[in-house]
């Protein structure tokens with residue numbers, strides 16, 4: 389008897405060996421889910437490594453990150469990979485989400501699979517938000533001040549959510565502890581559960597064939613599909629390493645809680661929150677929070693709303709909803725970057741006109 | 754994966770795959786090993802400064818910290834100022850200076866060292882304390898973890 393028999397895994401193993409993936413005009417999009425899994429695994433490995441040196445206190449956080457990048461062998465690469473890979477993960481997850489949306493992969497029996505995907509998307513944004521403060525540099529501090537202020541607008545629970553996130557009136561060491569706990573404890577736990585569920589469901593249900601297409605052929609999951617995915621992972625790894633080494637992730641000046649300073653000009657969140665940041669310029673916080681909550685819930689229950697898809701028909705309405713969502717996010721993000729560039733431009737101008745030898749308040753000593 | 758091939762070619766292919774995988778994994782394992790085995794404390798100072806005036810006949814010794822290591826600085830009976838690692842060589846307790854002994858004493862298991870830091874035979878410590886370089890600039894003392902060369906002590 390082999391180990392597999394001892395564990396009563398003969399059936400699933402045989403099923404996996406017999407598994408095939410449909411091949412058709414758009415089946416290359418299937419590989420993106422696997423690529424997201426790759427970047428997620430990179431985050432686990434590099435994150436665990438960083439945990440060996442990182443110290444989550446306002447006094448030590450910035451120093452420990454500096455220590456990792458300047459003193460510890462390979463620390464600079466590991467930290468840079470962690471930051472770049474988080475961005476890659478979010479980007480790939482976005483593309484994966486929209487590609488499965490347009491393929492209507494959420495049709496029965498994959499409705500719950502889609503919902504777990506949306507939950508994972510939110511969790512990953514949560515990782516981005518909580519991780520951003522950890523180096524405790526100037527931009528991180530201000531971005532978190534603003535970011536933790538936004539939920540205040542949530543009806544009824546607003547100030548409770550803010551106090552839960554911050555653990556004190558303002559962004560302090562208490563906030564750092566909390567976001568750290570979320571980043572390395574709470575979120576990974578949930579992410580692990582949902583990633584496992586997502587992958588197992590994908591294995592059970594197989595990949596959905598888009599409406600109106602028929603599988604021209606089939607790819608055996610083992611070994612062809614796995615090998616194809618492996619090639620993609622290797623490309624991902626190569627690009628990630630190259631980018632991380634050539635463009636080391638920057639660490640801004642430390643923020644000193646005891647010496648408050650002005651935010652740097654054009655302070656803004658990471659690109660994946662820019663659409664939200666721009667929205668807040670047009671409508672009040674409560675409206676933005678309500679709007680995006682509704683959008684998110686709508687997005688999660690699409691499998692039940694798209695009745696046409698349930699009858700294997702393409703719904704023009706949902707195609708346009710998808711296009712609108714992408715256009716909206718892209719448009720808002722672009723506008724946000726334009727205004728940030730303008731702010732930085734005016735700030736630079738002010739600097740040259742006002743100051744001969746005056747101290748730059750954004751660079752504390 | 755190569756089940757359909759003749760045994761010989763199959764074995765060669767398997768060896769090639771195993772070799773390639775090892776060659777692929779090795780640099781990552783090396784980097785991670787290097788990363789994790791690094792030693793040091795963040796913000797730790799590699800010297801300790803104190804004033805000779807603080808070492809009086811009444812309290813002739815002082816414990817200071819250098820890179821997380823306890824170091825004992827003493828004014829001995831002949832008025833010379835010397836520094837030793839304060840970590841007991843038995844099981845790592847911190848020793849104290851006893852002018853009446855005279856020498857160093859470890860409370861944990863009664864270990865003894867003489868004024869030169871040499872472990873007293875018959876007590877638990879298996880080896881001497883390391884004497885460290887003390888830099889004297891008038892009253893200002895600077896101690897580092899540099900061992901004082903054997904010939905000088």
Ligand code: FES
Nearest residue numbers: 841844859862864
């Ligand atoms: S540790 Fe000092 S005598 Fe045992």
